[in-house]
Amino acid sequence: MARFVLKDTFYNKAKQEGFRARSAYKLQEIQNRFHSVRKGxxxxxxGCAPGSWLQLLSGMVGGEGTVAGIDILPTPPLPAKNITTIVADIRKTDNRDVLPGQAIDGFDVVTCDIAPNLSGIREVDDARIEELFGAVLQTVEAALKPGGHFIIKSFFTGVQKGISEKLRKGFAKVSAYKPAASRSVSSEVYYICQGKR
Ligand SMILES: C[S@@+](CC[C@H](N)C(=O)[O-])C[C@H]1O[C@@H](n2cnc3c(N)ncnc32)[C@H](O)[C@@H]1O
Known part of the structure; x- marks a missing residue:
């Protein structure tokens, strides 16, 4: 019963407040706690579609900042002038050519809410998560400034330990965090990685 109340609370709140997905509240909680994103x-x-993180990020960075989104699916246009989106598969794209008119390097923050298609078969899913994580990490290596922050959704699986070890090698501080807006039945967890080495 409590699960339905939680789902309805965040789903209805997102509808009322004009967010495209309830995921917005997960990022808001992460920001309230870790303050990763700053004006400018x-x-x-x-994994930006349908765009609720873009909506929030656009306000967090303000008019002096910019937000670029990548998703395998099209993101319906958003009115904010500081948002650019492209359609690309993060596993296949040559990461240096994905953002027309923008260099792929020099980002202050990278966020990743990508969810792979999970089959329920442990070995298959672990392989999918690892493949995706490898591609995301490659992008982060190219895109994120030294000292920058990286927020990534991960899952409690057999490959979890390897993922957190790689993150800890690449960043000065890594915190695992489960926002209240994340369903308790979901195996997802967010890593907030501060200070890229
Ligand atoms: C949970 S949704 C993201 C929701 C988003 N943060 C928001 O607030 O609107 C996960 C997204 O990951 C995208 N995705 C999955 N695999 C991908 C890939 N290989 N490359 C790019 N995007 C991918 C999906 O298309 C989906 O839109």
């Missing part, structure tokens, strides 16, 4: 920042959002 340049942010790259991986």
């Amino acid at each position: 920042d340049r942010v790259l959002d991986l």
Whole structure:
């Protein structure tokens, strides 16, 4: 019962407040706690559709900042002038050529809310998560400034330990965080990685 109340609360709140997905509240909680995004920042959002993180990020960076989004699916246009989106598969794209008119390097923050298609078969899903994580990490290596922050959704799986070890090698501080807006039945967890080495 409590699960339905939670789902309805965030779903209805998103509808009322004009956010495209309830995921917006997960990023808001992360920001309230870790303060990763600042006014004037340049942010790259991986797995951005339908666009609720873009909506929030656009306001967080303000008119002096910019937000670029990448998703395998098209993101319906958003009115804010500081948002650019492109359609691309993060596993296949040559990361240096994906953003027309923008260099792929020099981002202050990279966020990633990508969810792979999970089959329920452990070995298959672990392989999918690892492949995706490898591609995302490659993008982060190219895109994020030294000292920059990286926020990534991950899942409690067999490959979890390897993922967190790689993140800890690449960043000065890594915190695992489960926002209240994340369903308790979901195996997702967010890593907030501060200070790219
Ligand atoms: C949970 S949704 C993101 C929601 C988004 N943060 C928001 O607030 O609107 C996950 C997204 O990851 C995208 N995705 C999955 N695999 C991808 C890939 N290989 N490359 C790019 N995007 C991918 C999906 O198309 C989906 O839109």
